[in-house]
Amino acid sequence: MxxxxxxxxxxxxxxxxxxxxxxxxxxxxxxxxxxxxxxxxxxxxxxxxxxxxxxxxxxxxxxxxxxxxxxxxxxxxxxxxxxxxxxxxxxxxxxxxxxxxxxxxxxxxxxxxxxxxxxxxxxxxxxxxxxxxxxxxxxxxxxxxxxxxxxxxxxxxxxxxxxxxxxxxxxxxxxxxxxxxxxxxxxxxxxxxxxxxxxxxxxxxxxxxxxxxxxxxxxxxxxxxxxxxxxxxxxxxxxxxxxxxxRGAKIYGELVGFGESGDANHITTPTMDGPLRAMKGAYEMAGKPKIDYVNAHGTSTPVNDKNETAALKELFGGKENCPPVSSTKGQIGHCLGAAGAIEAVISLMAMRDGVLPPTINYTTPDENCDLDYVPNEARKADVNVVMSNSFGFGGTNGVVIFKKI
Missing domain, CATH: 3.40.47.10 (Thiolase/Chalcone synthase)
Structure with missing residues (x-):
């Protein structure tokens, strides 16, 4: 293809x-x-x-x-x-x-x-x-x-x-x-x-x-x-x-993976399994590359953030193998159906500029959320592959992965 x-x-x-x-x-x-x-x-x-x-x-x-x-x-x-x-x-x-x-x-x-x-x-x-x-x-x-x-x-x-x-x-x-x-x-x-x-x-x-x-x-x-x-x-x-x-176009990145899944569990309460399968699908389609940054769904709700953290640890084989993760929803709110498009843009610009957006308002650690969330300040980094997660009511999940060319 x-x-x-x-x-x-x-x-x-x-x-x-x-x-x-x-x-x-x-x-x-x-x-x-x-x-x-x-x-x-x-x-x-x-x-x-x-x-x-x-x-x-x-x-x-x-x-x-x-x-x-x-x-x-x-x-x-x-x-x-x-x-x-x-x-x-x-x-x-x-x-x-x-x-x-x-x-x-x-x-x-x-x-x-x-x-x-x-x-x-x-x-x-x-x-x-x-x-x-x-x-x-x-x-x-x-x-x-x-x-x-x-x-x-x-x-x-x-x-x-x-x-x-x-x-x-x-x-x-x-x-x-x-x-x-x-x-x-x-x-x-x-x-x-x-x-x-x-x-x-x-x-x-x-x-x-x-x-x-x-x-x-x-x-x-x-x-x-x-x-x-x-x-x-x-x-x-x-x-x-x-x-x-x-045509000599400027290329921000190549879409190398996307994954989709359904929780088949509850109309509003997310699971860990559904998001994990969407992430696995995108990751495997991309050829299991080294992911340098994850723009998380990260809604600031008790259940989502805990489940997404657990799914990321499962995907990458433990906390120590997880890349830096951040959620920009602390800054612009949750833009619902627009969130995935906005966060894909942010992820591509992060890869373009070699910088990780921060997760603001991160002051009190949660034992169930123990990854590197790029707390409070942006960070320079070598960013060649990015993942962006989106999960919705009805148990519908989508994940995309972009790679620098």
Whole structure:
């Protein structure tokens, strides 16, 4: 099968509206989590999120068009435009062999909430005609394909917090088997609204450290008390290795392994076995290389962090053989369906720059979480192979491995 490489990246999250500023802030140990401003969180038990407060949707679409696209789509358009500009394709690129693989966990939840209220209080005739197309998850790929004029496969992954990583795998498969030569992967999420936060809070999944937002998300720390919602988008351009070389493209890395699995255990509580099998699948497909860095799913929930640590130790044959691991969710929150795409971008940039992003707010060791989590400060390192993990509700897991060329 054909080799697949990454030639363009884009990212927007609570620490930056482009990949370079966001990645720089991550390396500096900054935190984008604060009290929610997108709506009044007064009645919420968790009032904090990794919210993007300085995004202007008219920078990516005409003002009159913004009502047709949910915020997650707008953020996706931003990141995808950056990735496409970064890849720098010539004008004569065959758009019919260039597809899109999009991903989101919940999609247009704020619009669903808004129009449900309108329907109940003002009647169904007052619902916006743009309600459905602005909310559907696959409309992320639909809008991106129109704006970028990409006419190849148009795919969509809706697999909770593993969606962004699964989209990378789906895009790679399309290229490997020859149904496309190039694919734009875009994962985007914006579900910070009353019903979104209230729903996760009802499950006791969110941190309630409202008085100290910057320290609220604490991956692998003994005092972690739940995840913090985030929003944002990550985008990657994938293409055939030979095509990238022929046009002299900048290559961030080669996708050498991806693994997928299902827990078949519980709708929300993760296991160790499912994530481990996904990691094993990616690791074996990649040829069992020396992994230099793992960007963990690392949600800051008691169960996930313990299970992921145990799975990593099992995969690598003990604590002493595990590579450095970090979770960037302490800085930007958990971006749900966008997390895998964003964290793949971060992993590739870490490999590009030879630096490991930190796990911030790591102050109290947990006996069940005893790996090298790159605590609190970024670290220079020789990084040639990176792994990125994503696990989602429903017991769905995805893992990708990239190698420097």
């Amino acid at each position: 054909r080799r697949v490489v990454v030639t363009g990246l884009g990212m927007v999250n609570s620490l930056g509206l482009d990949k370079e500023s966001a990645f720089s802030a991550i390396l500096e140990g900054k935190c984008g989590i604060k009290t929610v401003e997108l709506f009044d969180p007064e009645k919420q038990s968790s009032k904090i999120a990794g919210e993007i407060t300085d995004f202007d949707p008219t920078t990516v679409m005409d003002a009159k068009e913004t009502k047709k696209a949910g915020r997650f789509i707008q953020l996706g358009l931003k990141a995808s435009a950056e990735a496409m500009a970064d890849a720098d394709f010539p004008e004569d690129t065959n758009r019919e062999r260039f597809g899109v693989a999009s991903a989101s966990g919940i999609g247009g939840l704020p619009n669903i909430e808004k129009n449900a209220i309108i329907c109940e209080t003002r009647g169904p005739r007052r619902i916006s005609p743009f309600f459905i197309p602005s909310s559907l998850v696959n409309m992320l790929g639909g809008f991106v394909s129109i704006y970028q004029q990409l006419k190849g496969p148009n795919l969509s992954s809706v697999t909770a917090c593993a969606a962004g990583t699964h989209a990378i795998g789906e895009a790679a498969k399309s290229i490997m088997i020859g149904t496309a030569d190039k694919m734009l992967v875009i994962g985007a999420e914006s579900a910070i609204c009353a019903s979104g936060m209230g729903g996760f809070a009802a499950m006791k999944a969110l941190s309630t450290r409202n008085d100290d937002p910057q320290a609220s998300s604490r991956p692998f720390d003994a005092d972690r008390d739940g995840f913090v919602m985030g929003e944002g988008a990550g985008a990657l351009v994938l293409e055939v290795y030979e095509d990238a070389v022929a």
